[in-house]
Amino acid sequence: MNGETHKRPTRWHIAVFLAPAVLVYTAIMILPLFGTLQLALFKEIDKELVFVGIDNFKTLFGDPRWSESFWNALRNNTWFFVVHMLVQNPIGILLAALLSSPKLRMAAYYRTAIFIPTILSFVIVGFAWKLILSPLWGVAPTLLDAVGLKSLFAPYLGKEEYALTTLSLISVWQFVGIPMMLIYAALLSIPDEILEAAECDGITGMAQFWRIKLPLILPSIGIISVLTFVGNFNAFDLIYTAQGALAGPNFSTDVLGTFLYRTFFGFQLQLGDPNMGSAIATAMFVIILCGVCIYLFGIQTRLRRYQF
Amino acid sequence: MSQARHSITRSVAAHAILITYTLIALFPVFVIVINSFKARKAIFRSPLELPNAETFSLIGYETALKQGDFLLYFQNSLIVTVVSLALVLLFGAMAAFALAEYRFRGNLLMGLYLALGIMIPIRLGTVAILQLMVATGLVNTLTALILVYTAQGLPLAIFILSEFMRGISDDLKNAGRIDGLSEYRIFARLVLPLVRPAMATVAVFTMIPIWNDLWFPLILAPAEHTKTITLGSQVFIGQFVTNWNAVLAALSLAILPVLVLYLIFSRQLIRGITAGAVK
Numbered sequence: 001m002n003g004e005t006h007k008r009p010t011r012w013h014i015a016v017f018l019a020p021a022v023l024v025y026t027a028i029m030i031l032p033l034f035g036t037l038q039l040a041l042f043k044e045i046d047k048e049l050v051f052v053g054i055d056n057f058k059t060l061f062g063d064p065r066w067s068e069s070f071w072n073a074l075r076n077n078t079w080f081f082v083v084h085m086l087v088q089n090p091i092g093i094l095l096a097a098l099l100s101s102p103k104l105r106m107a108a109y110y111r112t113a114i115f116i117p118t119i120l121s122f123v124i125v126g127f128a129w130k131l132i133l134s135p136l137w138g139v140a141p142t143l144l145d146a147v148g149l150k151s152l153f154a155p156y157l158g159k160e161e162y163a164l165t166t167l168s169l170i171s172v173w174q175f176v177g178i179p180m181m182l183i184y185a186a187l188l189s190i191p192d193e194i195l196e197a198a199e200c201d202g203i204t205g206m207a208q209f210w211r212i213k214l215p216l217i218l219p220s221i222g223i224i225s226v227l228t229f230v231g232n233f234n235a236f237d238l239i240y241t242a243q244g245a246l247a248g249p250n251f252s253t254d255v256l257g258t259f260l261y262r263t264f265f266g267f268q269l270q271l272g273d274p275n276m277g278s279a280i281a282t283a284m285f286v287i288i289l290c291g292v293c294i295y296l297f298g299i300q301t302r303l304r305r306y307q308f
Numbered sequence: 309m310s311q312a313r314h315s316i317t318r319s320v321a322a323h324a325i326l327i328t329y330t331l332i333a334l335f336p337v338f339v340i341v342i343n344s345f346k347a348r349k350a351i352f353r354s355p356l357e358l359p360n361a362e363t364f365s366l367i368g369y370e371t372a373l374k375q376g377d378f379l380l381y382f383q384n385s386l387i388v389t390v391v392s393l394a395l396v397l398l399f400g401a402m403a404a405f406a407l408a409e410y411r412f413r414g415n416l417l418m419g420l421y422l423a424l425g426i427m428i429p430i431r432l433g434t435v436a437i438l439q440l441m442v443a444t445g446l447v448n449t450l451t452a453l454i455l456v457y458t459a460q461g462l463p464l465a466i467f468i469l470s471e472f473m474r475g476i477s478d479d480l481k482n483a484g485r486i487d488g489l490s491e492y493r494i495f496a497r498l499v500l501p502l503v504r505p506a507m508a509t510v511a512v513f514t515m516i517p518i519w520n521d522l523w524f525p526l527i528l529a530p531a532e533h534t535k536t537i538t539l540g541s542q543v544f545i546g547q548f549v550t551n552w553n554a555v556l557a558a559l560s561l562a563i564l565p566v567l568v569l570y571l572i573f574s575r576q577l578i579r580g581i582t583a584g585a586v587k
Binding site for chain 2: 011013014016017018020021022024025027028029030031032033034035036039091094095098099101103104106108109110112113114115116117118119120121122123124125127128129131132137138139142143173176205226230234236237240241257260264265274277278281282284285288289292
């Protein structure tokens, strides 16, 4: 790469280039991350921090009051993720496949419009949908009436059995632009020769998509899945804005992020507990790390990559 | 002939699906914005109609601007986003250059260390970050937010930028060295201009989550004078939840600036994303 190693024994510029990023990243991200893992092993007894080993985790998983909330949040979070995988990513792939067809007109307009929800903040999205779905206002019933489905209307965000799925779909609505864009970029990078060769062999249209393009974009789909996973198990904002820190009705929309927030800061009569909060953050850390490792070692290494 | 008809049917179907989805994507934004310009009665009587001479009213905006300090919130958000973005781009490009350009001991390890943050969300360190900010007296300052967002944005920025910098020809840089340019000048004069498209991609991926974040403003800087627009509108809407005019106006005030910026830059943005940063 550069052949001047022998000239200058200490290359200070490398350190200068690296220092600011490494310092900020280490001080604000890595150290607090390990600090949090460490805090999870302590407990405040009589205003003093005492090392208690894995006691906090014993409480989290052993005490029924804590463990029930934790498993409830984890279950909800998993469902939140499943809805994203089943709805967001297929819709994203479908839209990208349609947009990438070379003869399509107005593709730029569709792209711009479909990406708009992604740039909006959770606060806007949460409240906008809350208003639209509100039985008080009546936009949703009016619309359903227009297509003859008025009987289907219910206060979706207020019913325990629908609230979580509704929120997941709102989040899908917001983020569908991201898989769409990434898949779109991947589809555009497929060389024309491959598609021409496929056409010569009589593989066109849907068959071409399933048999040629889809295998080629599988690595991108893998990356999107793991990004979705990390994002979903880290979700907080949308649920906090739409349902509050209590993740109502009756905790039916509680995910790990809101559970962490409530534990850390306290709510109503319960006081905040940084050490239990750290224990939950540690559990989330382990869950996310497991997911990422499964992807890196289980899926990514088995994906066949093609070089053009 | 049948081939042609077949392809027309297909393109009509494609347009139908795309138009349907575009409507789904835009409809909520549209409903919020048009209703923010209506009087209270009209909001409820005919939520889907455009405001006309009879129903037009700016009462919501008056309440929102009088009660909430949206200009200040907006300014806070702007400062936090622009400064963090500048720091992420500068520090990220410098570190990416060091990783991509020089062979030194620990290069690979350093790259992996810096990439760790792509997969592990910074939020999990919140408890300790708050303690750190309390200890350094940075709670309720914009500096706290800027530091956190800089750390949050760096891993992805370094990853993407170093991939791009590896693709820059060595001949060019060596020519610069022969002409007597220092390593710093080579970075600033030769390399930075060449990675501008990648910088745009990184800027977009860094900016959107910072502007929209609710978690860190809520925890690190909830004071009135440091509220960002996201937190500010969240609190405002929570207080005025029954005043529909004010709520709709506040939502529109939060939507419109971002929307205008997006429409101006959407072409660069999409070109940046599709430039092949993630393959």
